[in-house]
C-alpha cells in the first residue's frame with residue numbers, strides 16, 4: 001500500500017475529498033467553498049428502529065469487490081454501515097469486505113449481509129423442499145468465514161416476495177437460532193417485489209428487527225409502501241431503503257440519467273426511513289452521497305429534475321411482462337408501450353415507427369377485441385395506448401421526422 | 402450514434418419477444434427434457450431474478466439472460482446464459498465472480514467447477530450451469546451438459562488480447578481481470594485490464610487501451626483532479642500521489658496507459674511498467 005494511504009484520519013479525508021470533489025464531479029461549487037472545507041460536517045443520523053444501531057442516513061451498498069480502496073475511503077470519510085450479500089459476486093464481495101475490515105475495531109462499522117435458502121424460485125418466491133433451515137445455516141457460516149467475523153450486525157432473509165415465505169417456520173427458526181447464538185445481532189428481511197405485503201408480514205411476525213425495502217420516487221407502489229413503512233417504523237422496525245436511485249436512468253435504454261442526489265433525498269425526507277444503501281462504485285458518487293448525509297433539502301434544480309423524471313416515468317413501461325398472458329390476442333403489449341414512450345416521451349417518431357413495423361405494422365392491433373382484459377400494475381390503459389400509437393403505422397415514413 | 406444505438410435496442414427487443422421460449426441457444430440432450438423459460442431478462446429487470454447482484458452485471462453491459470432447465474427424473478440442471486455486449490465484458494463479469502481456488506475444467510474459456518456448479522465463459526456469454534433439484538447431479542453429468550451447451554453456443558474460444566500484455570513471471574494465478582467502468586473509482590478512466598504481482602500479491606498492474614487522444618484526455622482529467630503538486634513527471638513516466646489510491650505509477654505508450662499500484666518502490670514499479678511496455682506490439 002502507498003504511504004499516503006496510511007493517514008486515515010476521517011477529518012482529513014473528508015476535507016481533502018471535498019476539496020477534490022469539484023474536479024471529480026465536474027463542478028467547482030464544493031471545491032471553492034472554503035468554509036465547507038474547514039468545517040467538520042454535521043452528519044444526519046437516525047436510529048434503526050429499536051436496535052442499538054445509530055447510522056448516517058446514507059450507507060454504502062457494496063457492489064463490486066475490485067476497488068477495496070473505495071470502500072476504505074468511504075469508511076474513513078464517515079460511512080458506517082456497509083451492505084453486502086452471500087450471493088454477490090459468488091462471495092467475492094464478502095471476501096473483500098472481510099479482508100478490508102479485519103484491521104478495524106469490530107464496533108467501528110456496521111456490517112449487513114443477506115442469505116436465501118436453497119431451492120427458492122427467485123421469480124415467484126415459492127420455496128421447494130430444499131429450502132431448509134440447514135441451507136440458511138450453512139450459507140451463513142460461509143458468509144461469516146468470508147467476512148472473517150464472529151457476527152454480523154444485520155442478517156437479512158434475502159429477496160422475500162411473499163408473506164408465506166416471510167413467515168415460513170423453518171426460516172424463522174434458522175434466523176432465530178443465529179440470533180440466539182450471537183452470530184447475527186439483528187434479523188431483517190429484504191424485499192423488492194410485493195413490498196407492501198412483505199412489510200406487513202414483518203409487522204405481524206413480531207420477529208424481524210429490520211426491513212430493507214425497495215422504494216423510490218417513481219416506484220408504482222410508493223404510496224402504499226410508505227404507508228406500511230410508517231406502521232413498521234412506529235412498531236420499532238428499522239427501515240433501510242434500497243433501489244433509491246430508481247435504476248439510475250429514467251428509461252430502459254439508459255439514455256436519460258436520474259439526478260441521484262435528488263432521488264436519494266426524496267427517499268430520506270421520510271423520517272420513517274432510517275438509512276439507505278445506494279450502490280457506490282466511484283469517488284464522485286461517494287462524495288455526492290456523503291453530501292446528502294449533511295442536508296436532505298432539495299434544491300430548486302433537484303426538484304425540477306425529479307418532476308421531469310416522474311413525468312417520464314408515467315410513460316415508462318416497467319417491462320414486468322404481466323400483461324403478456326393477460327392479453328386475449330397475445331399482443332406484445334410492452335413493446336407497444338415502448339413505442340408509445342418513443343412517441344410521446346422522446347418524440348422519436350422514426351424509432352416508434354420502426355418498432356411498430358417490426359411488430360407487424362397494423363394500425364389496429366386490438367382489432368375486434370372490445371373488452372381489454374389487461375390489468376397493468378402501472379395503471380396504463382393499454383388498449384387505449386396501443387390503438388393511439390399504432391395509428392402511426394399508417395403514416396408514410398417520409399412524413400415522419 | 403444515439404439513433405444507431407436505439408435502433409439496435411429496438412430490434413433486439415423485438416427479436417427477444419419473438420423467440421422467447423425458443424431461442425435456439427440450447428442443445429437437446431438425450432435422456433433429458435429441456436424447457437426454456439419464456440421470460441428473457443434484460444437490463445431493466447435482471448434484478449428481479451438476482452436482486453442486488455444485478456448491479457455488477459449491468460456495469461459490464463449486460464444484454465440479456467436466457468434460462469433453461471434440463472430435467473431427468475428427480476434431477477434438474479439449470480443453465481443460465483448471461484450475454485454481454487462484448488467478449489471483454491463477458492470476461493470482466495466472469496472474472497469478477499471467479500473464485501481462483503476452484504478447480505479448472507476444460508470447457509469453454511476459463512471453465513471451473515465447484516460443488517454442483519460448472520461456470521465458464523464463451524465469447525460474449527457468461528454461462529452458469531448448476532444442479533438445481535433436490536437430488537444432486539454428479540460432476541461428470543454437469544460437465545457433459547456444459548460441454549454440449551458450449552458446443553451449441555459455438556463462440557470463439559480465447560481471452561482478450563490485453564491479457565497477453567501482462568508478464569507471466571510473478572503473476573498471481575488467475576488474478577487477471579477487467580473493470581468495465583470507473584476504474585480506480587474514477588469515471589474518466591473507463592475500462593481497464595489488471596493483474597496482481599509479487600508476494601503477497603498486492604502489487605497491481607493495469608492497462609487501459611483507447612485512442613492516443615482519449616488516453617491523453619484521461620490523463621489530463623486525472624491530473625486536473627489531483628492538482629499539479631501531486632504529479633511528479635519523470636523521464637517517460639509519472640509518479641502520482643493519489644489521495645484515494647495511494648502512490649500510482651503511470652506510463653503512456655501510444656494508445657496504452659500502463660499503471661502500477663500498491664507499491665512505493667519506484668524501481669520495482671518502473672520494472673513492471675517497462676515489462677508491459679515491451680510487450681505492446
Ligand code: SF4
Pocket residue numbers: 317318319320321322323324333334337375376377378380382
Ligand atoms: S403490465 Fe404494464 S408495466 Fe408491465 S409490461 Fe405490461 S404494459 Fe408494461
Ligand code: SF4
Pocket residue numbers: 326327328329330331333365366367369370371372373374382383386
Ligand atoms: S384490447 Fe388489445 S390489449 Fe386489451 S386484451 Fe384486447 S387485444 Fe389485448
